[in-house]
Amino acid sequence: MRPFALSYARPAVKSAAATPYTYDATRQLNVLPDGRPATSSRAVLLATGTTASTAGSKTHFDD
Amino acid sequence: MTVLVLTCEEDLTADMVVATLNDRGVPLVRLDPADLPGRIDLSADYGGNGFHGYLKTDERMVSLGSLRSVWVRRPGTPGTRAAEPSAWLTLESEQALYGMLTATQARWMNHPAAAGQARYKPWQLHIAQQSGFTVPATLITSFPSVARQFAATHQDLVVKSVSGRHPGDPPMVLPTTRISPDADFSAVAAGPTLFQQHIRKQADIRLTCVDGQLFAARKEADPDEVDSRFTENAAWKPADVPDLIRRSVTAYMTTAQLAYGAFDFAEDRNGTWWFLECNQGGQFGFIQLDTDQPIAQAIATWLAADPLT
Numbered sequence: 001m002r003p004f005a006l007s008y009a010r011p012a013v014k015s016a017a018a019t020p021y022t023y024d025a026t027r028q029l030n031v032l033p034d035g036r037p038a039t040s041s042r043a044v045l046l047a048t049g050t051t052a053s054t055a056g057s058k059t060h061f062d063d
Numbered sequence: 064m065t066v067l068v069l070t071c072e073e074d075l076t077a078d079m080v081v082a083t084l085n086d087r088g089v090p091l092v093r094l095d096p097a098d099l100p101g102r103i104d105l106s107a108d109y110g111g112n113g114f115h116g117y118l119k120t121d122e123r124m125v126s127l128g129s130l131r132s133v134w135v136r137r138p139g140t141p142g143t144r145a146a147e148p149s150a151w152l153t154l155e156s157e158q159a160l161y162g163m164l165t166a167t168q169a170r171w172m173n174h175p176a177a178a179g180q181a182r183y184k185p186w187q188l189h190i191a192q193q194s195g196f197t198v199p200a201t202l203i204t205s206f207p208s209v210a211r212q213f214a215a216t217h218q219d220l221v222v223k224s225v226s227g228r229h230p231g232d233p234p235m236v237l238p239t240t241r242i243s244p245d246a247d248f249s250a251v252a253a254g255p256t257l258f259q260q261h262i263r264k265q266a267d268i269r270l271t272c273v274d275g276q277l278f279a280a281r282k283e284a285d286p287d288e289v290d291s292r293f294t295e296n297a298a299w300k301p302a303d304v305p306d307l308i309r310r311s312v313t314a315y316m317t318t319a320q321l322a323y324g325a326f327d328f329a330e331d332r333n334g335t336w337w338f339l340e341c342n343q344g345g346q347f348g349f350i351q352l353d354t355d356q357p358i359a360q361a362i363a364t365w366l367a368a369d370p371l372t
Contacts, residue, residue: 003254004210005222005237012234023072025122028093029081030073039078045352048075 019048065125066091066366067118067169070136076348077136079359080366089367092118092125097139099156101146107163116163130169131370134362135178135344168370172274172322172362173343181319181343184225184257188338194314195307196338199329200260207248210258214244219261221289227340238290262337267291268302268328271347272312272321273361279304280350281330299353308336315341322365 021030021038030038038044066089070077077093084091094103098120107116107127116127141156142148161175173181180186191198202213203225214220223239230237241261263286271278281302284291304312308328316324325345328336347358 001250001253004248004250004256005224005254006230006235007250008222008240008242009230009235009237012229012236014234019073021075025120027085028068028091028122029078029085030075037078037082038075039082042352045075045348 020044064090064131064370065129067125067130067133067164068093068136069096069133069138071095071097071139074137076346076359077134079348079351080134080363083360083363084367087363087367089363092120092123094118094120095139096141096156096160097144099141099145099160100152101144105159105163114163114166127163127167130164130167132170132172132366132368133164133167134172134366135175137344170322170365170368170370172365174320177320178343181321181324181341182227184227184340187341190315190318191311191338191341194318195311196315197335198338199262202258203255204258205252205255207251210248210251210256213258214242214246214248217260218244219263220244220258221261223257223259225255225257227342241289261289262329262331263287264329264337265332266330268326268330268336269299269345269350270304270308270312270326270328271345271350271356271358272316272324272326273358274322274365275313275316276361277304277309277312278347278350278354278356278358278361280354280356284329286332299350301354301356305336319343323362 021032021044023029024031032038032041032044066084068077068081068091070093072095081091081093096103099105102121104119105116107114118125118127140153141160142153145152165175185203188198188201200217202209204210204213219241221239221241224237229235264284265286267282267284269280279302280299282291282299283297312326319341321343323343325342325347327339327342329339330336350356351358
């Protein structure tokens with residue numbers, strides 16, 4: 001029998017947004033192609049949703 | 064003295080704090096435990112009266128004795144990116160890494176033992192009650208008949224995951240969902256299920272606590288909306304924290320022994336904040352983006368403070 005709560009689960013929607021940044025091991029943070037920290041761009045943060053309350057849901061359970 | 068940040072590379076929220084620490088000239092090492100073994104090496108020897116150890120990444124090496132704080136953000140599971148991963152290797156790696164780190168004098172945000180306890184939602188509800196929060200009527204049961212009775216009593220209710228984790232194979236999401244009191248509850252026997260009285264809210268409240276500093280944010284909500292994480296809606300705005308809530312947060316954080324916690328509340332039309340949960344590792348980037356509240360800066364300040372003596 002399927003657990004009750006799973007009756008209300010729905011497929012996860014995969015984000016279509018590309019991540020326009022890469023991890024810089026020397027600086028220990030993600031950077032944009034022009035070398036600026038990714039967090040310096042509010043547009044990037046909003047577009048990628050990586051800071052959102054569901055950002056950790058795929059691999060963690062502390063949203 | 065060095066700050067150790069345990070998180071995955073793609074964690075932009077961690078970047079917000081790392082950038083602040085960099086600006087302040089605070090030494091830090093960032094690594095993902097998933098890279099142990101492989102890109103991370105460690106060693107500790109226990110001779111004489113103490114132990115000496117170090118961690119090494121591709122770029123850096125840090126002595127365990129020089130750690131001032133450890134920030135557990137979004138760490139991967141140790142051993143999972145090894146050439147030949149296994150459950151045994153994960154256990155060995157996890158025990159070695161966290162066993163060494165918890166033996167240091169570093170301060171933790173949050174300590175693994177406290178974090179593990181704080182993740183249990185049933186425990187959260189209990190501590191919330193003890194701390195003086197207003198908590199919605201909640202039932203966790205595997206008895207269909209008890210679930211039916213709870214539904215008959217409360218009529219308007221929601222179901223949510225006990226663990227907070229979404230089903231994974233295939234990838235699914237399980238939002239908090241409103242259910243009919245006339246639902247067929249027989250499947251409750253197939254697994255413990257969490258039911259809760261539905262609070263018709265006029266706003267969501269996210270309160271982020273950083274070692275006693277409170278950052279509350281409020282977002283207006285449709286009273287029929289249940290889980291605002293999965294809907295597009297209004298922006299978060301800074302909010303004042305009622306004194307009663309402030310005292311309860313302090314009590315909760317003290318009991319839970321947490322340095323960081325992100326509380327979720329539903330504000331009803333009377334202005335009452337109903338406790339929903341406290342995420343010991345909850346996200347804060349989305350709040351800071353909307354409100355400009357300096358949460359990352361507060362975390363950086365806490366991490367940069369002197370270690371325990």
